[in-house]
Amino acid sequence: MNDKTLDSIALHDLLTGAALLGGGGGGPRAGAKPLIDYIEQLGRPVRLNALSELPATLWAGVVAGIGAPAAATHGPAFTTAPRQAFTRLAAASGRQLLAVLPGETGAMNSIIPALVAAQLGLPLVDADSAGRALPTLGLAAYNFAAPPNPLVLANEPAEGTNAVEAVLDTPTPADADALVRGLVETTAFGEEGAFSTWALQIGQLAGACVAGSVSRAIRVGAALRRAKAIGSDPIAAVRDALGGRLVVLASGPITAVATREGGGFDMSRVILHDDTADVAVIAQNENLLAWRTDKDAPLAAAPDTLAWLTADGEPLSNAEITAQTVGTRVHLLGIPADPLLRREPLAGRFTQLLAQVGFFGNAPVLLWGGDRFVTTQDSVR
Incomplete structure (x- = not known):
């Protein structure tokens, strides 16, 4: 071998x-x-x-x-x-x-x-x-x-x-x-x-x-390590490591965190302020849904990945986001899901999961538009 x-x-x-x-x-x-x-x-x-x-x-x-x-x-x-x-x-x-x-x-x-x-x-x-x-x-x-x-x-x-x-x-x-x-x-x-x-x-x-998912994670981690060492843009480094398939959904300071633990899950709601609007991210261990207060439809939703990256290039898990992290400047990144996750019955199970956290509509899907990412509702530019 x-x-x-x-x-x-x-x-x-x-x-x-x-x-x-x-x-x-x-x-x-x-x-x-x-x-x-x-x-x-x-x-x-x-x-x-x-x-x-x-x-x-x-x-x-x-x-x-x-x-x-x-x-x-x-x-x-x-x-x-x-x-x-x-x-x-x-x-x-x-x-x-x-x-x-x-x-x-x-x-x-x-x-x-x-x-x-x-x-x-x-x-x-x-x-x-x-x-x-x-x-x-x-x-x-x-x-x-x-x-x-x-x-x-x-x-x-x-x-x-x-x-x-x-x-x-x-x-x-x-x-x-x-x-x-x-x-x-x-x-x-x-x-x-x-x-x-x-x-x-x-x-x-x-x-x-x-x-190839393990190699992909190593590639992303190496890109962040190198970016930090030379002081370059961590978002650009991750985007290159992912072949361009990444979009910045929101950027700004965390303003509020609410969490509870039970049923083998961490349930959380994190708010960050992005320019003129607040963005709420709802999680059940993993981030499931992101909303802007000035939009009628969600910014993004699972199975697309909604990931946290601090302004200085450190990834965060939801277990690390607490009341002590209020004020920390972060980027909320969107990474499109592997197509397997949009096949039934998995796609239907994601829809059920979103309903459990209060969203019953058609979830947006991150799509590659040739030179930029859009969603099915064109809410990400």
């Missing part, structure tokens, strides 16, 4: 790029940095392989964290639960899992599979389920290949507490979401856990994943 070894610089670039591309979710950077430290202490390589470099018959398993991202900022480092969930999935599925699949793109959930790959000496697959972070399992492109069944959920025990795991029979994504979210609310999990599911052969991933 022609693998690529991710050194410390590449892992930190992955963290930075994934924090941006996660669209506010995928876990906080503060929870991911100790995992990179742990990987470096292990002294074992993280080997990244493209789908084309792996045998079609090789079995891989997905591993990720799940729950309220804010919980990851005050719990123990996630160094044992992901590996435990992954190895238990191999036993539960009866498959010899020989590669690790990221569940999504996000600060913690891009580093967790790299950690498991290093711990077990397995290749990390350069793909994931969305190219962004997702609020629910039902939105993942892996569902085109198979349901998330069985699913293993494990806790990261704090000192003096017991390790807990659950092996779940989850015939549908809805079953998986309901059971997992219910369990992570219990005292044993404390609003967060590690899960492993989707035992899949590499050949099943054609049309059921976003290929």
Whole structure:
């Protein structure tokens, strides 16, 4: 196999790029940095392989964290639960899992599979389920290949507490979401856990994943690192790294933040002031919807990614946006969704999710107009 070894610089670039591309979710950077430290202490390589470099018959398993991202900022480092969930999935599925699949793109959930790959000496697959972070399992492109069944959920025990795991029979994504979210609310999990599911052969991933998503995040992180080093425009750097597919939706200081944690989610509403209008961004772990007070229609909505970048080029997850960040100047960036996320049934599930946060209309879609981005409602110039 022609693998690529991710050194410390590449892992930190992955963290930075994934924090941006996660669209506010995928876990906080503060929870991911100790995992990179742990990987470096292990002294074992993280080997990244493209789908084309792996045998079609090789079995891989997905591993990720799940729950309220804010919980990851005050719990123990996630160094044992992901590996435990992954190895238990191999036993539960009866498959010899020989590669690790990221569940999504996000600060913690891009580093967790790299950690498991290093711990077990397995290749990390350069793909994931969305190219962004997702609020629910039902939105993942892996569902085109198979349901998330069985699913293993494990806790990261704090000192003096017991390790807990659950092996779940989850015939549908809805079953998986309901059971997992219910369990992570219990005292044993404390609003967060590690899960492993989707035992899949590499050949099943054609049309059921976003290929190259890990490399894409590394590329974005490297672009931001270089821009910061030479003092160049971070937005231009990200735009170039994404082949031009990025639009600035709003820029200005954060003026208000409201958050609550529950049901395995962080729910938030962030307001920033952009020139003559306020912009409200509504999130359920991930940013789902952005409104301007002077527009009748939303600026942008999921499945397009709505990402935070500070004026000095630092990506932010929603877990990092608190009352203490009021006054911070940020850019709200729009990144078009992978076309897989607009296929049914995923598209309908995003529509249902937007309805849950109070939007029942036709969501705008970021479209490339040849020389600029527009939306289906032409609300972005």
